[in-house]
Amino acid sequence: MKYLDEFRDPVIAKRILDEIHRITTQPWVIMEICGGQTHSIIRNGIDQVLPKEIELVHGPGCPVCVTPLELIDQAIEIASRPEVIFTSFGDMLRVPGSHKDLFMVRSEGGDVRTVFSPLESLKIARENPNKEVVFFAVGFETTAPGNAMAVAQAAKEGLKNFSELVSHVLVPPAMEALLSSAKNRVQGYLAAGHVCTVMGWDEYTPIAEKYKVPIVITGFEPMDVLDGILHTVKQLEAGTYQVENRYARIVEEGGNQPAQALIRDVYEVSDRKWRGIGEIPLSGFKIRAKYADHDAELKFNVGDIKADEPEICISGVILQGLKKPHDCQAFGKECTPQHPLGATMVSSEGACAAYYKYQRILND
Amino acid sequence: MCLAIPGKLLEVFEENGLKMGNIDFAGSVSKACLEYVPEIEVGQYTIVHAGFALSVLNEEEAKNSFDAWDDLIDRANKEGIEIDKLERPN
Amino acid sequence: MDFPEYLSCPVPILTHDTVQLAHGAGGKLSNEMIDKIFLPRFSNTTLEKMEDQAVLENPGGRIAFSTDTFVVDPIFFPGGNIGDLAINGTVNDVAMSGAQPKFLSVAFILEEGLPFETLHRIVLSMEQAAKTAGIQIVAGDTKVVNRGSCDKLFINTTGFGFVPEDVNISASNLQLGDKIILSGTLADHGMAVMTSREGLSFQSTVRSDTAGLNHLVADMLAVSKNIHAMRDPTRGGLATSLNEFAMASSKGIQLYDDKIPVRDDVRGACEILGIDPLYVANEGKLIAVVPADVADSMVSAMRANPLGKDAVIIGEVTDKHPGLVTLATGLGANRIVDMPVGEQLPRIC
Numbered sequence: 040m041k042y043l044d045e046f047r048d049p050v051i052a053k054r055i056l057d058e059i060h061r062i063t064t065q066p067w068v069i070m071e072i073c074g075g076q077t078h079s080i081i082r083n084g085i086d087q088v089l090p091k092e093i094e095l096v097h098g099p100g101c102p103v104c105v106t107p108l109e110l111i112d113q114a115i116e117i118a119s120r121p122e123v124i125f126t127s128f129g130d131m132l133r134v135p136g137s138h139k140d141l142f143m144v145r146s147e148g149g150d151v152r153t154v155f156s157p158l159e160s161l162k163i164a165r166e167n168p169n170k171e172v173v174f175f176a177v178g179f180e181t182t183a184p185g186n187a188m189a190v191a192q193a194a195k196e197g198l199k200n201f202s203e204l205v206s207h208v209l210v211p212p213a214m215e216a217l218l219s220s221a222k223n224r225v226q227g228y229l230a231a232g233h234v235c236t237v238m239g240w241d242e243y244t245p246i247a248e249k250y251k252v253p254i255v256i257t258g259f260e261p262m263d264v265l266d267g268i269l270h271t272v273k274q275l276e277a278g279t280y281q282v283e284n285r286y287a288r289i290v291e292e293g294g295n296q297p298a299q300a301l302i303r304d305v306y307e308v309s310d311r312k313w314r315g316i317g318e319i320p321l322s323g324f325k326i327r328a329k330y331a332d333h334d335a336e337l338k339f340n341v342g343d344i345k346a347d348e349p350e351i352c353i354s355g356v357i358l359q360g361l362k363k364p365h366d367c368q369a370f371g372k373e374c375t376p377q378h379p380l381g382a383t384m385v386s387s388e389g390a391c392a393a394y395y396k397y398q399r400i401l402n403d
Numbered sequence: 404m405c406l407a408i409p410g411k412l413l414e415v416f417e418e419n420g421l422k423m424g425n426i427d428f429a430g431s432v433s434k435a436c437l438e439y440v441p442e443i444e445v446g447q448y449t450i451v452h453a454g455f456a457l458s459v460l461n462e463e464e465a466k467n468s469f470d471a472w473d474d475l476i477d478r479a480n481k482e483g484i485e486i487d488k489l490e491r492p493n
Numbered sequence: 494m495d496f497p498e499y500l501s502c503p504v505p506i507l508t509h510d511t512v513q514l515a516h517g518a519g520g521k522l523s524n525e526m527i528d529k530i531f532l533p534r535f536s537n538t539t540l541e542k543m544e545d546q547a548v549l550e551n552p553g554g555r556i557a558f559s560t561d562t563f564v565v566d567p568i569f570f571p572g573g574n575i576g577d578l579a580i581n582g583t584v585n586d587v588a589m590s591g592a593q594p595k596f597l598s599v600a601f602i603l604e605e606g607l608p609f610e611t612l613h614r615i616v617l618s619m620e621q622a623a624k625t626a627g628i629q630i631v632a633g634d635t636k637v638v639n640r641g642s643c644d645k646l647f648i649n650t651t652g653f654g655f656v657p658e659d660v661n662i663s664a665s666n667l668q669l670g671d672k673i674i675l676s677g678t679l680a681d682h683g684m685a686v687m688t689s690r691e692g693l694s695f696q697s698t699v700r701s702d703t704a705g706l707n708h709l710v711a712d713m714l715a716v717s718k719n720i721h722a723m724r725d726p727t728r729g730g731l732a733t734s735l736n737e738f739a740m741a742s743s744k745g746i747q748l749y750d751d752k753i754p755v756r757d758d759v760r761g762a763c764e765i766l767g768i769d770p771l772y773v774a775n776e777g778k779l780i781a782v783v784p785a786d787v788a789d790s791m792v793s794a795m796r797a798n799p800l801g802k803d804a805v806i807i808g809e810v811t812d813k814h815p816g817l818v819t820l821a822t823g824l825g826a827n828r829i830v831d832m833p834v835g836e837q838l839p840r841i842c
């Protein structure tokens with residue numbers, strides 16, 4: 040596939056890798072923020088072939104894993120209502136709430152459907168005027184333009200039966216939250232390429248300067264990821280801390296302006312809880328009052344459903360690279376990929392899930 | 404997060420008042436909303452996430468990346484390093 | 494959607510256009526449906542006797558016996574439909590023992606209101622699949638349920654065949670140094686079904702690979718009867734079948750990423766939806782584990798058959814990491830290919 044396969048060329052990838060080996064002189068801790076990059080790292084085994092000095096810490100960059108328990112519980116409450124068609128990206132259906140997941144709601148008779156795009160959800164609303172169609176709008180900045188468009192379009196078409204349960208989170212506040220922690224170990228960041236596609240990168244410059252960390256905007260194919268690591272290490276070795284764009288074929292400095300405009304029109308920045316991290320001020324979006332008709336939280340009055348994460352789970356410190364999964368008492372016992380308790384076990388790329396798989400090799 | 408891959412715009416049309424396009428991913432053609440890439444032309448590549456085109460691929464910049472990597476390869480060749488034989492500790 | 498020539502047979506004229514509850518009640522209407530829809534397509538001397546059971550000759554030896562029930566949404570998908578899927582699925586399950594499938598039973602559960610035109614089209618493609626595989630349908634049953642009690646139609650097929658002497662194929666038979674052969678490209682069926690599902694707004698050249706593999710198996714056995722393990726990687730895909738082999742044999746399996754064939758359009762669909770082809774269903778592919786010394790000639794023989802034209806060795810059996818499947822990546826790393834947790838869903842991250 041054009042513009043995909045070229046970036047998977049093993050010969051060039053190995054050459055970049057070799058360059059990383061050549062320039063690395065001391066230990067560095069680098070965090071890739073984005074779950075998509077974690078996926079690429081694990082799928083291609085990049086972590087296994089890097090110099091042993093380089094430690095990759097998998098960041099919180101997966102909207103599925105960071106969606107807080109109480110939002111899943113709210114989704115389950117809404118999806119269980121007979122008048123509702125609940126639509127969601129496939130990722131969210133398996134994420135456990137306090138007592139069940141959306142799959143179980145479906146098996147109990149709830150109308151829960153997977154969609155690939157929020158516009159599909161809008162189409163379902165058009166075709167089912169007597170039903171309440173709710174879309175589970177999770178995601179980072181990358182997904183926000185689409186989810187905002189669905190709300191704006193519903194308002195324009197007067198589709199009163201369409202609403203969104205919003206759990207949108209923002210990357211830069213989370214980066215800052217991690218960096219400002221007294222125990223922070225992260226020295227360099229691979230920034231999420233597709234988030235920057237939408238938002239650009241001016242938000243990163245003050246962060247890089249304040250915390251003196253290099254931030255390299257990185258793509259997702261093996262060569263992109265290796266290239267991002269190479270340029271992060273280069274900066275670390277040289278003692279510089281700039282924002283560098285290594286995904287220039289896709290990312291422009293200002294990001295996508297029309298997308299940002301519609302996001303601002305539909306959503307406003309709000310405090311958000313992150314599963315595993317806790318509440319981060321101004322780290323997400325909620326629907327603006329002028330679109331309140333399309334806000335499922337208000338429409339179904341589920342805002343007061345609260346839930347706390349299992350106390351035993353230490354995924355928050357794991358996310359920060361401070362502890363390893365087998366430091367957790369529940370690891371492999373109460374908590375497995377089939378029955379995950381915390382964020383880092385929910386996603387197959389999460390640190391706990393990855394260790395769970397890997398541990399089996401170590402035991403042999 | 405944010406799975407998005409490049410595909411080629413085949414045609415543009417309108418649906419429910421939105422600018423839409425059919426995008427080819429090596430034979431699998433998927434519909435995507437083009438409202439956020441008003442400048443796009445048929446034949447260009449775009450990154451699509453959850454049914455929305457978010458950026459037109461900059462072919463010039465893609466070439467720049469390759470030029471930089473080619474330099475790495477050239478240097479390896481000059482130094483007589485055989486890339487496929489590189490031994491690396493696991 | 495275009496249909497092959499043989500599917501253009503005119504629909505037989507029945508008293509009703511759609512299936513009624515009475516069609517399953519065993520009376521006049523039942524007989525009319527059997528006479529007009531099923532018998533003309535599935536007919537053979539055993540079936541025509543219309544007894545309560547099929548009485549068959551027994552040539553002696555071991556019998557391979559398998560049953561499977563088919564529920565698929567949508568019932569028509571690019572490259573096939575629930576009908577040929579139901580025939581080929583059981584043919585393949587029997588054939589994976591090395592047996593040539595001989596006889597099949599077919600049971601339908603029909604939803605009231607199903608158009609006869611639809612049923613007829615499905616039955617025609619079942620006839621074709623049975624002919625291609627060279628099997629006879631010797632027993633059958635039909636039930637009609639209330640609207641809403643099933644989704645259009647479900648089909649159960651049960652089949653058996655006779656296992657040749659000296660053939661002992663089992664998931665627990667893997668030997669150190671054995672080669673893993675894959676008969677062709679991965680993930681065609683699963684992606685054809687997924688991309689034709691409503692809600693994904695796809696147009697795709699991806700087609701299901703549904704096919705009966707029994708002749709391919711015969712070609713392979715002609716090279717050597719010494720096939721250690723064989724399976725058609727349907728639900729759960731290649732990853733699931735190989736994990737089952739590794740666990741049953743307490744051996745490790747090492748795969749090579751760059752050897753595993755996936756069609757471009759299938760890969761395109763997988764990439765957009767975030768799905769790993771290793772976990773996607775196939776309906777016309779097999780994996781065979783064979784001793785290294787016969788692997789190359791086996792692959793050549795398979796390539797001579799259109800259903801095995803892309804056959805290739807994708808890995809081998811090792812004594813490292815028993816019970817696990819690993820995949821060597823282009824970078825020289827090795828990652829674990831785990832059992833899937835639940836069904837494959839389109840993802841955004």
Ligand code: SF4
Pocket residue numbers: 351352353354357364367368369370371374375379380381382383384385391
């Ligand atoms: S193993 Fe489970 S409970 Fe323990 S930290 Fe990881 S996700 Fe939380």
